[in-house]
Amino acid sequence: MKRRALLSSLAAGSVVALAGCNASSDAADGTTTPDESTGTTYRTTSGEPTPPETGLGDATTAVFETRDRTMSLLNGRRRLPSGLMVRAWLSATATPEHPARVTATLTNESEYDTALRLHDVPPFGPTPHGFPNRDYDDPLYLVPTDDHEFAGTTGAVARTDSGWYLDGRPDRWQPTSVELAAGETLVGEYAVVPREPGPIPTGRYAFGHADDPLTLSVWQSSRPGPTERSTFAGASPPSFEDQTPAWYHDATPEAPVFLQPSAEQVDAPAEVSFTLHNYLTEPLTGNFYDWTLYKQVGGEWYRIAPWGIPVPLTPLPPGDTHTWTLHAFDGPSVDCEDAIALGHLGGGRYAFHVNMSSESGPTHAALFDFDAPQVSVTPTDDVSVEREYRLVRASTPDDGGDRATLVVQRTDEADARLLPEQVMRPRNRGLRNTLPFFEDGIQKVRLETTDGVVDDAVRGDTGERVFRFGGDAFAAWRA
Structure with missing residues (x-):
């Protein structure tokens, strides 16, 4: 031949x-x-x-x-x-x-x-x-x-x-x-x-x-986008601090890129998948690890997870999809293979955002409502406490690392706000082991713990970290 x-x-x-x-x-x-x-x-x-x-x-x-x-x-x-x-x-x-x-x-x-x-x-x-x-x-x-x-x-x-x-x-x-x-x-x-x-x-x-x-x-070619009407059609959620994404509920059949949730209203515990579709003739660039879960409270978005983001470049080719699966729990999370597992999530409206885009295009996000009880902040099981009049002394076991002291005290006012879902994240262990002890009359809590826990609580700042939690204002610093 x-x-x-x-x-x-x-x-x-x-x-x-x-x-x-x-x-x-x-x-x-x-x-x-x-x-x-x-x-x-x-x-x-x-x-x-x-x-x-x-x-x-x-x-x-x-x-x-x-x-x-x-x-x-x-x-x-x-x-x-x-x-x-x-x-x-x-x-x-x-x-x-x-x-x-x-x-x-x-x-x-x-x-x-x-x-x-x-x-x-x-x-x-x-x-x-x-x-x-x-x-x-x-x-x-x-x-x-x-x-x-x-x-x-x-x-x-x-x-x-x-x-x-x-x-x-x-x-x-x-x-x-x-x-x-x-x-x-x-x-x-x-x-x-x-x-x-x-x-x-x-x-x-x-x-x-x-x-x-x-x-x-x-x-x-002419209509690659979703054909089903979103539960949130017509909604106008607030913008994120540093991103103005293209929302799934605004996507039309002509939309070449969209982040599609498997469900928009779920009960705890829930599994929700978010699939990013690329129907451009160019790749989307970004990082598959660069996702964020936000909760909407009082007209503002609060970042819930993750704390840190690996930085590999992971393009999404034309015609391809990528799916993130979230397992959401109202109590402690259960590890899930090949999925994002997040615990201590209270009921309310959330947004899942991915930092993937074309060269000149927006990032993408999708809303979902999570039906669950409100989160209560509770200390970890290994913390011990003593009360001295208006002071609580708390401590966690010595694990052989460097020790440090975190001080949290009531203050008059603060602008930043922390949600219970944020306090219950692992990287806020220092606040989780201090804030629950502010009962009536308690003005200050001193936590003897590891140096890393203190550093995370004050965000590495040498001064004070001031924030609102519930109806009160607090200041936190390294002793």
Whole structure:
């Protein structure tokens, strides 16, 4: 079989987006030969196209000319246990002249000749196809084109007014195994088509069974946003101190990016997931660890968690999603694998905010109401106390670290306010072990504890920290 010129590298950028483009490669033609011992194993001696520079998002995207659809190829780079490298990318969008195309290479980067079975090496399996959202209806096929250099057969495609489709039955187009010499590369080019005429259903088409499979994400170009009405439609929550996010309840069907909660009204204990959808043709940048839970009280937002944020850069490619799962408890939290577990949350309105955005776009947030009793501030179990007239002396066990003293005293006035949900956070242990002891007549509490607890309580300040809690004002300082 003679291989025709293959599509090559596209313009570099944070992602590669296609809209009616079809670049050509200068790669030399090559040949493929069936292995006489099996009749199903192929080798190639040709050159290969260069994958595009996908940049930060590591995705290629195509805006169709034939349908109201945009497609993004995700997880197109994979190193196999055998040491071989798979690369796949969208190399052309769908036009009236041809369907969307995927180009893929399989390279033996080892020093040894390697034989490989292809059944679960997408897109090189005998009949590569994926299903939307793991639903086994409406498959999407990757059909070898005439420019595929080692397919046993090529499939026929046809076009109607609604776009391209597979014209015939699916077949075992590709061999079941291959042999690659050290440094050798196989190249395949595929038409991306549905089984039947008509619009391609939107969703994520997974090829293969890996935890992060090769995926084609398909969405409606003109209306990628949510279609269900939010419980909070028309609400006007206050802005955060340093962010003005795009709220989920304001998202329209035309919105290309939105943070969708799994529920907007929940009872304690509750599990709520927040999924960020990116239907731009560029990645969102930020940090998946940079989330914040706020509580709204008296027309203001109060930051509840987290205390600190790791700082890895984690882009979200076009067509991809990321989900944060919150387990919310009105009492002590229970550790939850791969989820955010927060305890001592009282009833009220909360906001979940993520610091992810496009280059010039806003961050994103979603509201939810949490039905639970109000939080009471209680000391930890290991604190001991003594009362001396208007003074309480409290202490926690000596754990071998540096000791220090925190003093908290009533004062006349303060501007900043602390909520019970904030005091009950682990990093406010010093305030948790002092504020509950301000009964009638108590003016001051001295807490003998570790140096780190005191430092957290006063926020490292050498002076006083002044705040309101409940109906009273307090000052805290290091003795």
